[in-house]
Amino acid sequence: MISLPIKRVSPVHDGQQIPLALTTSELPSFSNFVVGLNDEVVMALRNFARAEADSLIFLYGQAGTGVSHLLQASSHLAAELGKKSLYLSLAEPGLNSKILKDLDFIDHLYLDDVQSIAGDENWEEDLFHLFNQFRDGNKCLLIAAKQLPEQLSVTLPDLKSRLSGMVRYHLKKLTDKEKSVAIIIKAQALGLKLSSEVSNFILTRGPRDLRELMQCIHKLDQASMISKRAITIPFVKQTLDW
Structure with a gap:
């Protein structure tokens, strides 16, 4: 089951919105875990x-x-x-x-x-x-x-x-297809809109380790909220220095 994103309210600091570290939908649960072969x-x-x-x-x-x-x-x-x-x-x-x-x-x-x-x-x-x-x-x-x-x-x-x-x-590793699902779940939990093109780019260019991959999504979320820019492939390249 894919968890639904919830609306986040961020405090204002020095004229910029600072993203909250964690939301309820991001807490580790069975509903936001990609099962794969497990x-x-x-x-x-x-x-x-x-x-x-x-x-x-x-x-x-x-x-x-x-x-x-x-x-x-x-x-x-x-x-x-x-x-x-x-x-x-x-x-x-x-x-x-x-x-x-x-x-x-x-x-x-x-x-x-x-x-x-x-x-x-x-x-x-x-x-x-x-x-x-x-x-x-x-x-x-x-x-x-x-x-x-x-x-x-x-x-x-x-x-x-x-x-x-x-x-x-x-616990077995996820396949690339299953990692793609994990990216989508994480993005939805953060309230992000990722096109399939951007999602595939992140999966192709990103780290193989799932934990590091999720950290990339968090970094994109924070950068997007601060800059108020949509997440595109050029934005991903710039933010993650790829």
């Missing part, structure tokens, strides 16, 4: 949010495939259903492993970018105890990384064993 994964994460499936899941996928998007979408759904839900990226600068010791009040926990803490003794030890806590308490724990558990540089054998024993899902 129907099984999406269904699993929907059911996980409803506590109707496996309670210990390991999701892996390369950068730009939408792993973080899906984790946050599932977390939002769990919260809407009245669950105490938390999404946490372990790649966030300044995080301390002690944060994992105070999460006993959480029903659904989503830990992203676990590869970022692999090899750190304190993180691995605290994650191991957290895993046991959620497993023994029949709570829902979803761990995500860019690689399979066996490929992570985890040095604590018991933790590697726990991760390897989780139900696992692989």
Whole structure:
């Protein structure tokens, strides 16, 4: 389902309209995720949010495939259903492993970018105890990384064993046709009007990584709002320096 754009009101600063960073329709959700060949994964994460499936899941996928998007979408759904839900990226600068010791009040926990803490003794030890806590308490724990558990540089054998024993899902990359759909969805969420010619140009000339591609759309949106110009191919070339 394609989410409908909502009207945005931007504050005025130094005579220019400054775009708001995020709108409701841009928040990660299942409705604005392009599924591609990932129907099984999406269904699993929907059911996980409803506590109707496996309670210990390991999701892996390369950068730009939408792993973080899906984790946050599932977390939002769990919260809407009245669950105490938390999404946490372990790649966030300044995080301390002690944060994992105070999460006993959480029903659904989503830990992203676990590869970022692999090899750190304190993180691995605290994650191991957290895993046991959620497993023994029949709570829902979803761990995500860019690689399979066996490929992570985890040095604590018991933790590697726990991760390897989780139900696992692989998030596959989108095809170019599916990326084109993702561009359209993002543009509509921002209230942008993109012709098929401009959309195809962005897809052809833009980065292959989907996350970077979406950042290009955001940059075009901001530049268009400030300059009050329509998004044409010359405008794209000028704004993105292509």
